[in-house]
Amino acid sequence: MSAxxxxxxxxxxDVQDGQVVQLVGGERGTGKRYGDPVEAAQRWVDAGARTLHLVDLDGAFEGERANASAIERVVEAVGDxxxxxxxxxxxxxxxxxxxLDSGVDRVILGTAAVEEPGIVAEISETYPESVLVSLDAKGGEVVVSGWTEGTGIDPAEAAVRYEELGAGGILFTDVDVEGQLEGVRTEPVRRIVEATSIPVVASGGVASVEDVRALADAGAAAVVVGTALYEGRFTLREAQETV
Structure with a gap:
């Protein structure tokens, strides 16, 4: 099934210490808390979400899954x-x-895919189109380890490489605008869309329904929205209806 x-x-x-948190600019400790992950997930499903984006923030920073049980609870609660x-x-x-065995549809690989690209092909052999490679960019280069280390890699070039390895899509996060509610930049998204033929999921900076529309117009297959929805800048339905 195509994503x-x-x-x-x-x-x-996004889960930190078992609670929903939205970070600003990817900086640890900047987060605002929004309660229980299962309640949040249920709220978005009730509002019409077809897909949920779950991130273990402690896991991203520490390099091992720290909120696995909270995420399992969400997967169980939202069902098939x-x-x-x-x-x-x-x-x-x-x-x-x-x-993937436990019912998750897609796994998001960032640091692991950069450090060991072969892992993408390995997983895709058993589970085709199940890997979203997360390319987080800061100052025009891919960053890893919870956005703390630059790699010197160009996001569009990296996207092409992962498509060849069997990635089912690219999750592109513009870290420079992440969580700031100041709007999006469409150019970096458009560059990746033009370089590859797999879906590009855009993330970072969405503050209005106009931002959602701009990313759709830039060719994104989906847009991940966090802070703007939690802060009530617009509803999920308004965002869906704008495109």
Missing amino acids: FPEFEVVPAV GTGVQVGGGIRSSEDARSL
Whole structure:
């Protein structure tokens, strides 16, 4: 099954210390808390979400899955009717496979894919189109380890490489505008869309329904929205209806 046959607005449920948190600019300790992950997830499903974006923030920073039980609870609660993509601290094909075996639709690989690109092909052999490679860019280069280390890699060039390895899509996060509610930049998204033929999921900076529309116009297959939805800047339905 191809990811995102039509454009989707995907609510983010980022988990830190068992609670939903939205970081500003990817900086640890800047987060505002939004309560229990299962309640948040249920709220977005009730509001019409077709897919949820779950991230273990502690896992992303520490390199091992720290909120696995909270994320399992969410996957169980939303059931089969809602797509679930999970990232944060997935560092091996075993980690990825255990999530996919447990009913997760897509795994998000960032640091692991950069450090060991072969892992993408390895997982894709058993689970085709199940890997979203997370390319987080700061100052025009891919960053890893919870956005703390630059790699010197160009995001569009990296996207082409991962497509060749069997990635089912690219999750592109513009870290420079992440969590700031100041709007999006469409140019970096457009560059990746033009370089590859797999779905590109855009993330970072969405503050208005106009931002959602701009990313859709830039060719994104889906947009992940966190802070703007939690802060009530617009509703999920308004975002879906704008495209």
